[in-house]
Amino acid sequence: MTLPVWLETQIWQAIETIEEHKNVKYIASVERIAIAKGRVEGRLEGESKLLKRLLERRFGSLPAWAIESLSNATELALEAWGEAVLTAPTLEAVFNPNATNK
Numbered sequence: 001m002t003l004p005v006w007l008e009t010q011i012w013q014a015i016e017t018i019e020e021h022k023n024v025k026y027i028a029s030v031e032r033i034a035i036a037k038g039r040v041e042g043r044l045e046g047e048s049k050l051l052k053r054l055l056e057r058r059f060g061s062l063p064a065w066a067i068e069s070l071s072n073a074t075e076l077a078l079e080a081w082g083e084a085v086l087t088a089p090t091l092e093a094v095f096n097p098n099a100t101n102k
Contacts, residue, residue, distance in 0.1 A: 040075075047078045051085065059091040069095055 015029050048070045088094040
């Protein structure tokens with residue numbers, strides 16, 4: 001679920017105000033969430049880069065649609081494609097495993 005930008009901003013401001021008022025001496029909630037988000041984004045970026053290298057090794061240069069798919073992929077999609085790269089007969093079959101069953 002994604003909050004509207006105005007509401008998310010309001011929530012972060014309220015959290016920061018509470019933490020400043022209470023003189024919090026640890027990592028603030030906002031910082032903790034940002035760190036966690038950065039870790040997830042970093043992991044996705046790393047998985048995407050590794051999968052891109054594996055696909056290029058197996059199928060040669062990737063077309064623009066494949067590169068775009070990798071850069072916009074969810075973690076579940078990257079995992080599925082990572083497994084498919086081992087057995088898929090074509091690049092297209094990696095990204096659409098149902099295409100080989102037709």
